[in-house]
Amino acid sequence: MLTALDDAAVGQWCRAAVEALSDFRARLDDLNVFPVPDGDTGTNLLHTAEGARAALDEAAPGESTWAVVARGAVLSARGNSGTILAQLLRGLADQLADQPPADGPVLATALRKAAESAYTAVADPEEGTFLTVARAAGEAAVTAVDERRTALADVVGAAADGAHRALEGTPDQLAALREAGVVDAGGAGLSLVLDALVRTVTGVQPVRPALARRAHRPHDHVHTPHQPPPGPGSEVQYLLADADETSVARLHERLAELGDSLVVVGVDTPTGREWNVHVHVADVGAAIEAGIEAGRPHRITVTPLAPVPPAAPAPGVRAVVAAVHSEGLAELFRAEGARVVVCDAGGITEDDLYDEIVAAGAQEVVVLPDDAGLHAAASRAADRAREAGREIGVVPTRSPVQGLAALAVADPQRRFGDDVIAMAEAAAATRWAELAVADQEALTSAGRCHPGDVLGSAEGDVVVIGAEFGAVACDLLDRLLSAGGEMATLVVGPDEALGDAVCAHLSSAHPTVEVVRYGGGPGSLPLQIGVE
Known part of the structure; x- marks a missing residue:
């Protein structure tokens, strides 16, 4: 003791x-x-x-x-x-x-x-x-x-x-x-x-009653950082350098006028004093401009608050249809406002996608295949829907993380064609990678693999082979981030400990990278990664 x-x-x-x-x-x-x-x-x-x-x-x-x-x-x-x-x-x-x-x-x-x-x-x-x-x-x-x-x-x-x-x-x-x-x-x-x-x-852990779970109501919605901002405001947070106490005091007053949940904390660092600034505001630009006036804001993050639960598309309203490979991913995409087609034992077919496009009841529909193997089926389903008089855009997403990135920039107020282009550009700007387990011996770009080996693939190409999920995942992320990146999106499968290990590695090795973590990934892909 x-x-x-x-x-x-x-x-x-x-x-x-x-x-x-x-x-x-x-x-x-x-x-x-x-x-x-x-x-x-x-x-x-x-x-x-x-x-x-x-x-x-x-x-x-x-x-x-x-x-x-x-x-x-x-x-x-x-x-x-x-x-x-x-x-x-x-x-x-x-x-x-x-x-x-x-x-x-x-x-x-x-x-x-x-x-x-x-x-x-x-x-x-x-x-x-x-x-x-x-x-x-x-x-x-x-x-x-x-x-x-x-x-x-x-x-x-x-x-x-x-x-x-x-x-x-x-x-x-x-x-x-x-x-x-x-x-x-x-x-x-x-x-x-x-x-x-x-x-x-x-040396003794106190014994406490279990924490009561929240009683979710039918319209409860769990916030995810990719949700577009239909709610009352956004959480703005940044580190502030090159500012003196007087400037920070003025910043505090200005942000208090702009919003609430304001917390400003300063600490000494080897390069001088820095402040961590956190506030909830409706005017994101004004909050960041106030930081620029006070000093040098960096590591800026903006997260929408209290998003409104998405309603089912009505006739004439734009809709998004996404293909996913697990119920956990289905929940993520539904939370973003998308309709989903979930893969079953028979896989996802052209008819499955076409039926969901029709069921959306919208004149304009964006389709996210989220799998390179589904692009052809998505295109055929889109052609059938166009023959029925609908306007359809297929964004060639090859991974759920690219689909999430596309949804993050979707804007129903834009012209349909412009919106599809913006979503496609966001998906293309997201490098994607995943972990899988080899089921047979094969020659890959990273060398020969054997059944049971852990494979780390980037953009569909195997770049890391190893024996442990955690080690391969960290190596894969280091390679992806060596080319730069501001945000890493993780979709973790059933093994939450793998997600914890990867988050810890990112926090230590890449502290400036924002990390967004989701659960619910399919068991066949222990980890899916997107780097923006």
Whole structure:
């Protein structure tokens, strides 16, 4: 049992937190209903913690572990909860970096001050959220010290228990949580992080009740980053360099006028101070322009918020028909507003595609075959539909990731021909790759393969052969990204651990690349990759 948190213990806690958030990522995503029900809180928290871990792995000898963890978290923070977690870690670092190992009383004071700094970083703090849970943890830790329970184990146990009690009370503080029958997702993530601290200090994992699942209603829609922006606004996030405190203060005021869910967190880096800026706005351009006025924004991401569930196409309305090879992919494409034809034991035929085009009831239909082997069938089905008086465009997508990229730029307000061209250009700009298992001996571009070998293919050509999925996937991604790329889209099959390993590799080896991860890929293709 530890009596103080030294650098080694802080690093151990960081890795334990990544493990806990990875295990519960999907459950936290499912809980996410506030401030917008975009289903990404667990993913964002995990990405932030993985950034801290990656920074530790790359840290120079002699650097304070607290400072390294804070820097890695701030520079990798994603989403509202991820940015607040980064601020909490930075608040701890402000108190504990370059100091003797923290005992119970010192840690208690640092936890309380870190929670206060997190409140300060948020423009309009809400109760019943991550902030409430953080404050309760700090107060419980200080109370334990006041009651002369000063051992480190007592303090971290009190903090974790206080956080959990506050978490259970969040539905009483926020109507959105109460209506959905869940606790706050960000607060639940912080509770997991503090339980990981207890395990680091004591060696014992606290026993907690299972997190209740969200009661999905018929019109609930899980947000995906490719969804076009029909909702009330977008999440804008970027890192800001070359800015002074005065400029950042003006930026904070400007963004507070433009939107909400504003969090600005700064951290010192070897090249100077940088800020992670997060805000929800209706005017994306104005939010980015405000950053340009303040300094140099980079790693800019824009994610639509609260997309409207797509309605079934009515006569005269444009529709998209996509061919997919699993029910999981079917759910993704339906969420994007597409109609789908799902492959069964007999495969997808020309008649299947034609029937779905007709069933769409739309005068204009875009077809996404998403498989090179279906291009001919899609063209024949389109010709038949044209003979019936419909206007049909076939975008020659060869992978689901290209189909998702095409859907991301679809705009029913454009002329039909222009829309088809824009979708085709987006698909063509997306390099695609996939993993498969060899079922026979063959000579490939990467050499001879044998049954059971893992094959990594790019644009349909085998470029990597190996024995392990994870190693082949990481090698394949490194090759794809060597030619450049800003975003990697991953469609993961049944093995979620493979997805976790690939995301961890990307976070460490390619930290500037935005990663969008989906589940639901077919078992025959453990991983499908798109690089834009």
